[in-house]
Amino acid sequence: MAIHHGRGFASINYPIGMNLGGDPSQALVHSTPDGKFKVTLSSIDLGQGIKSVGRQLAAETLGVPVEDVFVDTADSDTGPHDMGSFASRGTHRMGNAIIRAATEARAQLLEAAAEELEVDASDLVTDGRGNIHVRGAPSRSISVEATATAAQFNQGRTLAGRGIFLVPLSEVDSVTGEMTPVSSFAHAALIIDLTVDDETGEVEVQNINSAYEVGRALNPRLVEQQLIGGAWMGVSHALYETTEPNYPERSHGPIDFNHYLQPGPGDTVPHHISVLERPAPDAPFGGKGPGEMCANPVLPAIANAVFNAVGVECDSLPITPEKVLRGIRANGGARPQGRPGA
Amino acid sequence: MKSPVTFRLNGSETAVFVDSGANLLDVLRRGCGDLSPKYGCGQGSCGACTVLIGGEPHVSCLVLAETVAGRSVETTGGLSNGPDLHPLQRAFIEGFAAQCGYCTPGMLMSAKALLDRNPSPTRSEVEEAISGNLCRCTGYEPIIDAILEAAKQRGAA
Ligand code: FES
Numbered sequence: 118m119a120i121h122h123g124r125g126f127a128s129i130n131y132p133i134g135m136n137l138g139g140d141p142s143q144a145l146v147h148s149t150p151d152g153k154f155k156v157t158l159s160s161i162d163l164g165q166g167i168k169s170v171g172r173q174l175a176a177e178t179l180g181v182p183v184e185d186v187f188v189d190t191a192d193s194d195t196g197p198h199d200m201g202s203f204a205s206r207g208t209h210r211m212g213n214a215i216i217r218a219a220t221e222a223r224a225q226l227l228e229a230a231a232e233e234l235e236v237d238a239s240d241l242v243t244d245g246r247g248n249i250h251v252r253g254a255p256s257r258s259i260s261v262e263a264t265a266t267a268a269q270f271n272q273g274r275t276l277a278g279r280g281i282f283l284v285p286l287s288e289v290d291s292v293t294g295e296m297t298p299v300s301s302f303a304h305a306a307l308i309i310d311l312t313v314d315d316e317t318g319e320v321e322v323q324n325i326n327s328a329y330e331v332g333r334a335l336n337p338r339l340v341e342q343q344l345i346g347g348a349w350m351g352v353s354h355a356l357y358e359t360t361e362p363n364y365p366e367r368s369h370g371p372i373d374f375n376h377y378l379q380p381g382p383g384d385t386v387p388h389h390i391s392v393l394e395r396p397a398p399d400a401p402f403g404g405k406g407p408g409e410m411c412a413n414p415v416l417p418a419i420a421n422a423v424f425n426a427v428g429v430e431c432d433s434l435p436i437t438p439e440k441v442l443r444g445i446r447a448n449g450g451a452r453p454q455g456r457p458g459a
Numbered sequence: 460m461k462s463p464v465t466f467r468l469n470g471s472e473t474a475v476f477v478d479s480g481a482n483l484l485d486v487l488r489r490g491c492g493d494l495s496p497k498y499g500c501g502q503g504s505c506g507a508c509t510v511l512i513g514g515e516p517h518v519s520c521l522v523l524a525e526t527v528a529g530r531s532v533e534t535t536g537g538l539s540n541g542p543d544l545h546p547l548q549r550a551f552i553e554g555f556a557a558q559c560g561y562c563t564p565g566m567l568m569s570a571k572a573l574l575d576r577n578p579s580p581t582r583s584e585v586e587e588a589i590s591g592n593l594c595r596c597t598g599y600e601p602i603i604d605a606i607l608e609a610a611k612q613r614g615a616a
Pocket residue numbers: 497498499500501502503504505506507508509518519520521
């Protein structure tokens with residue numbers, strides 16, 4: 118009876134969004150009379166950070182401080198249409214829509230300021246701190262707040278923008294069957310080190326080393342947060358979570374968190390992440406977003422590492438101690454595969 | 460049948476009428492309007508509803524509201540001092556220790572109970588203290604780090 122070490126590798130090309138009939142997202146941006154900007158979306162933020170990233174993208178495009186932008190993820194009755202938060206499409210699709218909406222709103226902001234300053238809008242620039250001034254003449258300036266107030270109360274003008282980003286339906290080539298279901302790919306490669314106890318069948322992940330290519334990391338701390346949490350979920354799916362553990366009766370299965378297993382705070386695994394930035398040309402400021410790809414490569418890497426450790430190929434998830442032990446028995450014992458060069 | 464229950468909620472004398480058999484979580488959320496403790500499972504296994512009773516962490520979904528009569532109850536709603544955030548809250552924000560945030564109020568209260576009795580815990584003591592709090596999003600690592608950081612900040616202050 119022994120503890121066997123295993124190492125497994127997996128890599129992934131992960132499509133951003135999907136296109137099975139067109140894949141649109143819309144955004145609306147408008148200013149309040151005191152020069153704050155609201156971004157209205159129908160996408161949902163359930164912790165992945167689209168509110169933070171949308172806020173950054175809108176502020177950067179409008180040329181105003183990030184503190185002056187607020188994102189309302191409304192609801193699908195009152196907000197602009199959106200396909201939804203899925204397929205890792207949020208940053209890419211909604212981000213592009215936000216940039217378009219903010220670009221239109223910025224043009225109106227500059228026109229309203231131009232009217233107040235009696236200059237040409239094309240001569241105006243924003244300083245990113247809440248002011249608009251004539252290029253090369255910072256003293257000829259007006260604040261965003263005063264511009265918004267003047268637009269609303271004197272000029273009778275809205276400072277608002279509409280944006281949509283649509284990846285049109287891709288035609289299928291009738292000869293080759295080829296089509297373009299997605300617009301861009303993110304990538305990851307991941308190495309798992311783990312141990313397998315050939316007496317209990319227990320698998321313990323020791324170490325994760327990963328590289329994720331996400332375009333530009335628009336908010337590096339949020340990217341890291343997604344990657345750490347998502348990889349944890351990958352470990353959880355690979356080794357723990359199932360609604361159908363091998364109980365004799367389905368009705369004996371888990372009905373609560375006490376029996377639906379997940380790794381707890383004592384089971385965290387050191388995870389060393391390298392974020393690679395290759396800004397994507399069609400993505401908002403180059404950012405594709407980490408999305409579901411956080412979790413995906415972890416599962417095959419763990420399966421490969423278990424095979425490397427004891428020679429058991431598990432073709433169903435989760436890789437429970439029982440499946441590992443059955444596999445070892447079927448093989449007539451543990452069969453460590455060794456490591457080239459080790 | 461309803462009966463009056465008086466207790467201290469985040470330092471303020473509070474009186475509510477509660478149905479006999481009502482659980483504390485329900486009374487805090489609906490009776491007192493304190494929405495900071497969250498309902499996750501209603502059966503004591505997720506920790507989202509954790510509050511402190513007499514300084515000790517309890518899952519409020521399993522506490523009979525009448526049993527807190529005369530006692531002190533603390534929730535995340537009372538953690539900050541006006542605009543001044545508690546060191547734990549600051550560490551959670553700075554350490555990106557919340558994603559959806561559903562587990563956060565329970566995590567904060569379990570962590571507060573720990574730091575109140577053990578100002579400089581080890582990593583495994585932190586893991587133990589939050590072992591009854593489930594988190595789906597963060598992988599726990601940032602939460603553990605934030606609690607250790609808050610302990611450090613409090614020690615330095
Ligand atoms: S709601 Fe109380 S433990 Fe889950």
